[in-house]
Amino acid sequence: xxxxxxxxxxxxxxEYILIPAGDDNVDFSNIIGLNPVAAFLWEQLHSRESFTVDxxxxxxxxxxxxxxxxxxxxxxxxxxxxxxxxxxx
Amino acid sequence: xxxxxxxxxxxxxxxxxxxxxxLQRGAEKSVTFTVRGYSMRPFIENLRDKAVLVPPRPPRxxxxxxxxxxxxxxxxxxxxxxxxxxxTLQGDGNSIRATETTTRERIVGTVTAFIRKGRYxxxxxxxxxLYSALWSNTRHIxxxxxxxxxxxxxxx
Numbered sequence: 523x524x525x526x527x528x529x530x531x532x533x534x535x536x537e538y539i540l541i542p543a544g545d546d547n548v549d550f551s552n553i554i555g556l557n558p559v560a561a562f563l564w565e566q567l568h569s570r571e572s573f574t575v576d577x578x579x580x581x582x583x584x585x586x587x588x589x590x591x592x593x594x595x596x597x598x599x600x601x602x603x604x605x606x607x608x609x610x611x
Numbered sequence: 612x613x614x615x616x617x618x619x620x621x622x623x624x625x626x627x628x629x630x631x632x633x634l635q636r637g638a639e640k641s642v643t644f645t646v647r648g649y650s651m652r653p654f655i656e657n658l659r660d661k662a663v664l665v666p667p668r669p670p671r672x673x674x675x676x677x678x679x680x681x682x683x684x685x686x687x688x689x690x691x692x693x694x695x696x697x698x699t700l701q702g703d704g705n706s707i708r709a710t711e712t713t714t715r716e717r718i719v720g721t722v723t724a725f726i727r728k729g730r731y732x733x734x735x736x737x738x739x740x741l742y743s744a745l746w747s748n749t750r751h752i753x754x755x756x757x758x759x760x761x762x763x764x765x766x767x
Contacts, residue, residue: 534629537619541633548633550626550644551661555619603614 523601523610525568529554531561540564540609554607559586560600575601627685627719630677634666634720641665641723646687650702651675653760654742660727662687664720670698673743675722675734680711687722689743704757707750 528544538561540554556564559582566581567573578597582588588596604610621629630642643663646655655662664677674690678700688700688711698718700711724733732739749756 532629534625535619535621537621539619541629543633543636546639547641547643547663550629550642553619555617607614 523574523605524570524572525564525604526609526611527568529568529609531556531564531568533561538564554609559596560603563597563600623685624683627677627679630664631719634664638666642720643726648687648702650704651687651689652704652757654703654727654746655725656727660725662722663724663726665723666720667715667718668721670715670718670721673747676700676713677719677722678713679717679719680713685719686711691747703746707753 528542529540530543532539532541538556538558540556542548562585563578563581567577570577575594575597578601579590579593582593582597583590586593601610626644630644633642634640641663643661645658645661647657649657654660662675662677667676668674670676670690670693672690672693675687676690676698677685677687678698680686680700686700686702688702688705690698691701691710692699696714698713698715700713701707701709722734724731725739726732734740746753
């Protein structure tokens with residue numbers, strides 16, 4: 523899995539948003555927001571050529587105090603969301 | 612984590628920074644955003660309609676622009692006069708005595724279309740030009756027309 527490069531993660535007023543800066547038109551009325559955990563993972567993964575759910579779990583375990591099964595469940599959910607919203611290629 | 616739709620309100624000056632950041636990347640760039648405020652009534656309604664903004668074009672009377680009108684205030688208003696570098700703006704829905712001034716370099720972008728009640732209207736379209744001409748030519752009865760509009764909004 524690889525994250526699409528046209529999205530830029532920005533933090534505006536404590537909100538993490540993904541700006542499709544590579545597109546000609548950026549529609550702020552329909553923008554994707556991330557929660558802090560997803561934003562952390564995005565930041566770590568956006569420059570990687572490829573990653574799997576295992577990579578995500580590893581990152582999460584390093585940063586947060588959480589047990590492996592919970593981390594895996596969360597990561598899978600985040601990844602499913604990203605795929606569904608067309609953020610991965 | 613689940614997907615949900617929610618509204619995020621961003622303070623104007625921070626939001627304008629985001630818009631400027633995108634528009635500075637090239638002439639082909641544009642941004643779409645939901646309009647806040649009542650000053651462009653009756654065509655544009657608070658939180659219902661959207662504007663499509665492109666990098667600043669040479670200003671013309673009648674254009675709607677997003678511009679800085681004081682240190683921390685921005686307005687999406689219509690150009691009603693140009694005098695050298697001084698540009699006078701006015702909201703369609705404001706009193707004809709209420710104007711603001713800006714300069715060419717304080718214009719963040721020019722509106723090329725509005726999305727009103729979900730319908731796309733280019734500022735080049737006959738519909739928009741007709742509306743603009745009518746609205747500008749009825750300035751003397753603007754207060755009366757706006758009162759009618761507010762009453763109609765309340766009834767519906």
